[in-house]
Amino acid sequence: MRALARTTWVELKLFRREPLTVAVTLGLPLVLLFVLGGVFGNTPDPEVYRGVGPMDYYVPAYIGLVIASLGIVGLPAHLSAYRERGVLRRFVASSVPMWAVIGAQVMVTLVVAFLGSVLLITVASVTYDIHFPSSVPLVVGGFFLSGLSFSAIGVFLGSAFPTARAAQGAGLMLWFVMMILGGAGPPPEVLTEGMRAVGDATPVRHVILLLQDAWLGFGWNWTETLIVAVFMAGAVLVTILLTRGRLGRER
Amino acid sequence: MATVISVDGLRKTYGSTVAVRDVSFTVDAGEIFGLLGPNGAGKTTTVECVQGLRRADEGTITVLGLDPATQTAELRRRIGSQLQESALPDRIKVWEALELFTTLAPGAAHWPTLMEQWGLSGKRDATFGSLSGGQQQRLFVALALVNEPEAVFLDEMTTGLDPAARRVAWSLIREIRERGTTVVLVTHLMDEAEALCDRVAIVDGGRIVDLDTPQGLIARHAGQVEVRFSAHLDDLSWLEAIDGVERAGRRGNQVEIAGRGPVLALVASALVERGIAPEDLRVERSTLEDVFLTLTGGPA
Ligand SMILES: Nc1ncnc2c1ncn2[C@@H]1O[C@H](COP(=O)(O)OP(=O)(O)OP(=O)(O)O)[C@@H](O)[C@H]1O
Ligand SMILES: [Mg+2]
Numbered sequence: 022m023r024a025l026a027r028t029t030w031v032e033l034k035l036f037r038r039e040p041l042t043v044a045v046t047l048g049l050p051l052v053l054l055f056v057l058g059g060v061f062g063n064t065p066d067p068e069v070y071r072g073v074g075p076m077d078y079y080v081p082a083y084i085g086l087v088i089a090s091l092g093i094v095g096l097p098a099h100l101s102a103y104r105e106r107g108v109l110r111r112f113v114a115s116s117v118p119m120w121a122v123i124g125a126q127v128m129v130t131l132v133v134a135f136l137g138s139v140l141l142i143t144v145a146s147v148t149y150d151i152h153f154p155s156s157v158p159l160v161v162g163g164f165f166l167s168g169l170s171f172s173a174i175g176v177f178l179g180s181a182f183p184t185a186r187a188a189q190g191a192g193l194m195l196w197f198v199m200m201i202l203g204g205a206g207p208p209p210e211v212l213t214e215g216m217r218a219v220g221d222a223t224p225v226r227h228v229i230l231l232l233q234d235a236w237l238g239f240g241w242n243w244t245e246t247l248i249v250a251v252f253m254a255g256a257v258l259v260t261i262l263l264t265r266g267r268l269g270r271e272r
Numbered sequence: 273m274a275t276v277i278s279v280d281g282l283r284k285t286y287g288s289t290v291a292v293r294d295v296s297f298t299v300d301a302g303e304i305f306g307l308l309g310p311n312g313a314g315k316t317t318t319v320e321c322v323q324g325l326r327r328a329d330e331g332t333i334t335v336l337g338l339d340p341a342t343q344t345a346e347l348r349r350r351i352g353s354q355l356q357e358s359a360l361p362d363r364i365k366v367w368e369a370l371e372l373f374t375t376l377a378p379g380a381a382h383w384p385t386l387m388e389q390w391g392l393s394g395k396r397d398a399t400f401g402s403l404s405g406g407q408q409q410r411l412f413v414a415l416a417l418v419n420e421p422e423a424v425f426l427d428e429m430t431t432g433l434d435p436a437a438r439r440v441a442w443s444l445i446r447e448i449r450e451r452g453t454t455v456v457l458v459t460h461l462m463d464e465a466e467a468l469c470d471r472v473a474i475v476d477g478g479r480i481v482d483l484d485t486p487q488g489l490i491a492r493h494a495g496q497v498e499v500r501f502s503a504h505l506d507d508l509s510w511l512e513a514i515d516g517v518e519r520a521g522r523r524g525n526q527v528e529i530a531g532r533g534p535v536l537a538l539v540a541s542a543l544v545e546r547g548i549a550p551e552d553l554r555v556e557r558s559t560l561e562d563v564f565l566t567l568t569g570g571p572a
Binding site: 027114117 | 323345348353355357358359360361363364368373375376377399412415418419
C-alpha cells in the first residue's frame with residue numbers, strides 16, 4: 022500500500038508537470054460542452070436526448086468521455102512509453118512492484134478524471150441551468166466503476182501493443198469512434214442503426230448510460246453495470262494472459 | 273569464502289540467436305568480478321538472467337542462496353542493479369527518484385549522502401530529462417545503491433563518465449567492496465577492469481573463453497615483455513642468447529627485445545657488463561587489452 026501511495030504521489034506530480042496534457046485533458050471536454058451547448062441549448066425535446074435537456078444529457082456523457090479519454094489515450098500512451106523507454110525495467114529492478122506502478126497509473130486516471138468532472142460540472146452549472154444529479158452516491162459509484170473499467174482497458178492497450186506509437190494510434194482511433202458513436206457526440210437517436218450498433222459495442226456507451234441514469238434519476242442501471250464490469254474483467258484477464266505477469270521484464 | 277553467485281550451464285536464446293551458451297562461474301563474497309567481451313558477446317544477457325530480469329532457458333543460477341527466477345522479489349530487495357538500458361520518467365527530479373526508491377527499500381541508505389557522493393547535489397532539483405548522459409548514469413549507480421545491497425550489478429557503469437568522474441566512481445566502488453558488498457562489473461574499459469576487478473571473465477560469442485585474475489590472464493595469454501633502449505649495436509646475437517629472450521631486433525638505433533620472465537633485469541645486467549648504459553631503457557608489459565584482443569580475435 023505504501024508503495025502504491027508513494028508512486029501515486031510521484032505520478033501525480035509528474036502529471037502536473039505536463040502542461041499540455043493537463044490542458045488537453047481538462048480543456049477539451051469543456052470546449053466540446055460549450056460548442057454543443059451553444060448549438061443545442063438546454064431545452065428538452067422528447068424526440069432526442071432521452072427526452073431531457075441537451076446539457077443535462079451531455080454533462081454526465083462528458084464525464085464518461087473524460088474517463089474514456091484518460092483511460093484509452095492517456096494511460097496507454099504513458100504506460101507503453103514507460104515500457105519502451107525502460108522505465109518499467111528501472112522500477113521493477115528497484116523493487117517498485119509492478120502492481121504499484123500500474124496502480125499508480127490507475128489512481129492518476131481516477132484523480133484527474135475526478136478533477137476534470139468537477140471542473141466540467143462547475144462550468145456547466147455556471148453557464149447553463151443544468152439539473153444536479155438526482156443521486157450523488159449513485160453518480161459517484163458509477164464514476165468509480167467506469168474509471169476502473171477504463172483504466173483496465175488502458176492497461177490492456179498499454180501492454181498489448183509492441184510500441185508506444187502503436188498504442189497511442191490505436192487509443193486515438195478508438196477514442197474517435199467512441200466520441201462520435203458512443204453517445205457523447207450526436208444524440209444516439211439521430212444515428213443510423215449501423216452506427217448505433219457500433220456505438221453500443223464501445224464501452225463508453227455503457228459508461229455514459231450508467232452515469233446518465235444515475236444523474237437523471239432513472240436509478241442504478243444494473244444491465245449497464247454488468248456490461249461495464251465485463252469490459253473491466255475482460256481487459257484484466259486478457260492483460261494477464263498476454264503478459265503472463267512479466268510486464269517490465271524480458272521474456 | 274562464501275559463494276554469493278553461482279551460475280551453472282546458463283543458456284539463453286532469443287528466437288534463433290543463441291545469446292549465451294553454457295556459461296558457468298561463481299562469485300565470492302566481497303569480490304569485484306568483471307565481465308569483459310565485445311559487443312553482443314552476451315554480458316548483459318548473463319547478468320540480467322542472474323538478476324532475475326530475464327529468464328534463463330537452461331542452467332542453474334543461485335544468488336545469495338535464492339533462485340532469481342522464482343524468488344525474484346526477495347532477491348531484488350537484497351541486490352542493486354544499474355542496468356545498461358533503462359530510463360526514468362523525464363520529468364522526475366533527482367531527489368524524487370532517490371527518495372522514491374529509498375522509501376520503498378527496507379533498511380535503505382541515506383539518500384542525500386549518495387547524492388553527494390555521486391556528485392549530484394548540484395542537480396538535486398533537476399529533472400531526469402535535463403541531466404547529461406554522465407549525470408544520468410551516476411544517478412543510476414546511486415539508485416542501484418539505495419537499498420544497501422549485498423551484491424550490486426553494474427552494467428557499463430562508467431559509460432559516458434568523464435575521466436575525473438570515472439576515478440571517483442572507481443574509488444566509490446572500492447569503498448562499497450570494503451564494506452563487504454559483492455560487485456559484478458560489466459565493462460569495455462580494460463583499465464577499469466585491471467584497476468578494480470579481482471577476477472575477470474572474458475566472454476565471446478556467448479561463452480566464457482577464460483576466467484582468472486587480470487594478472488593471471490596477462491601471464492597466460494599475453495605474458496610477453498618488451499624491452500627497448502637506444503644504442504648503436506651491430507651484433508644482437510648475444511642479446512638473443514639471454515634466458516627468456518625470444519627475439520631481438522633493431523629499428524635505426526632503437527633496439528627492441530621481446531621475451532618472457534625477468535627479461536628486463538637480465539638484459540640490464542648484460543648491458544652493464546658490456547659497458548652499455550642506455551638512458552632510455554624501458555619495459556612495456558602486456559595489458560588486459562592485449563589479452564582481450566588475443567582471446568576475442570581482434571587485431572593482435
Ligand atoms: N531482447 C533481445 N531480443 C533479441 N536479441 C537480443 C535481445 N537482447 C540481446 N539480444 C542478442 O543477444 C546477443 C547478446 O546480447 P547482449 O546484450 O547480452 O550483449 P552484450 O555483451 O551485453 O553487448 P554490449 O557490449 O554491446 O552491451 C546479441 O547478439 C544481441 O543481438
Ligand atoms: Mg551489454
